Amino acid sequence: MKTILLQGICYDEKSSFLKGASKAPPLIRDYLYSDSSNSFTETGLDIDSLDLKDMGDFVPADYFETERITSRHIRDGARLITLGGDHSITYPIIKAYNQVHGPFDLLQIDAHGDLYDEFEGDKYSHACPFARIMEGGHVSRLVQAGIRTMTTHQKEQAERFGVEVHEMKDYRLEALPEWPRPLYISLDMDCFDPAYAPGVSHHEPGGFTSRQVIELIHGLDAEIIGTDIVEYNPERDVQGITGALAAKMLKEIMGKMVG
Ligand code: MN
Ligand code: MN
Numbered sequence: 001m002k003t004i005l006l007q008g009i010c011y012d013e014k015s016s017f018l019k020g021a022s023k024a025p026p027l028i029r030d031y032l033y034s035d036s037s038n039s040f041t042e043t044g045l046d047i048d049s050l051d052l053k054d055m056g057d058f059v060p061a062d063y064f065e066t067e068r069i070t071s072r073h074i075r076d077g078a079r080l081i082t083l084g085g086d087h088s089i090t091y092p093i094i095k096a097y098n099q100v101h102g103p104f105d106l107l108q109i110d111a112h113g114d115l116y117d118e119f120e121g122d123k124y125s126h127a128c129p130f131a132r133i134m135e136g137g138h139v140s141r142l143v144q145a146g147i148r149t150m151t152t153h154q155k156e157q158a159e160r161f162g163v164e165v166h167e168m169k170d171y172r173l174e175a176l177p178e179w180p181r182p183l184y185i186s187l188d189m190d191c192f193d194p195a196y197a198p199g200v201s202h203h204e205p206g207g208f209t210s211r212q213v214i215e216l217i218h219g220l221d222a223e224i225i226g227t228d229i230v231e232y233n234p235e236r237d238v239q240g241i242t243g244a245l246a247a248k249m250l251k252e253i254m255g256k257m258v259g
Pocket of ligand 2: 110111112188190191202231
């Protein structure tokens with residue numbers, strides 16, 4: 001069974017609208033181990049039996065430190081799950097992955113494309129990480145699912161970078177591609193409809209149900225080398241609904257990663 005590493009990145013300096021995502025990592029862990037549920041995935045795996053190494057939570061001194069933190073943890077080719085933090089952290093994480101792993105694909109599940117060339121004067125805003133990733137040629141392919149905030153600029157960016165966009169309005173699970181290369185999954189909690197995940201900074205109605213994303217994850221036939229779960233904002237949560245969902249997704253993705 002493959003070892004999985006877990007790291008928390010407590011960082012929301014690049015959030016354009018509301019802060020709060022930096023508080024998420026320890027709370028997602030609390031929900032994961034809460035007595036309100038058990039330790040089994042829906043696919044029948046006991047996560048207490050997994051070889052899981054928790055590296056703890058980190059507060060990066062600046063934006064680029066997340067790359068150095070991640071590099072330390074994956075230098076032996078380990079499979080890593082990162083709890084964010086706002087979505088800006090995915091760029092430094094992918095940069096670190098690019099130095100260790102060979103070519104890999106990236107699946108972004110999100111209400112937003114996050115492809116802005118710059119946002120409010122910041123090229124590293126949480127609205128920009130996938131533009132930076134594609135410019136740098138850090139992944140062999142970017143597939144987006146759940147997008148429902150397309151703009152003219154982001155459409156141009158998607159075309160320029162060859163991003164495969166599965167907008168929410170056209171979404172069909174069967175239309176997602178096959179994954180012949182290793183896969184990294186970036187899960188933005190605002191991909192869910194706000195009814196399922198109110199604890200995010202940007203409420204964008206018309207999103208995924210919890211079940212749709214669980215089905216998407218369970219259906220992946222891929223070697224998953226890394227994941228991040230980002231944009232959970234506990235300050236906006238209602239009765240812990242979003243925290244419990246983030247922990248559930250963490251659990252189900254862990255179950256897929258050891259396979
Ligand atoms: Mn995002
Ligand atoms: Mn988003």
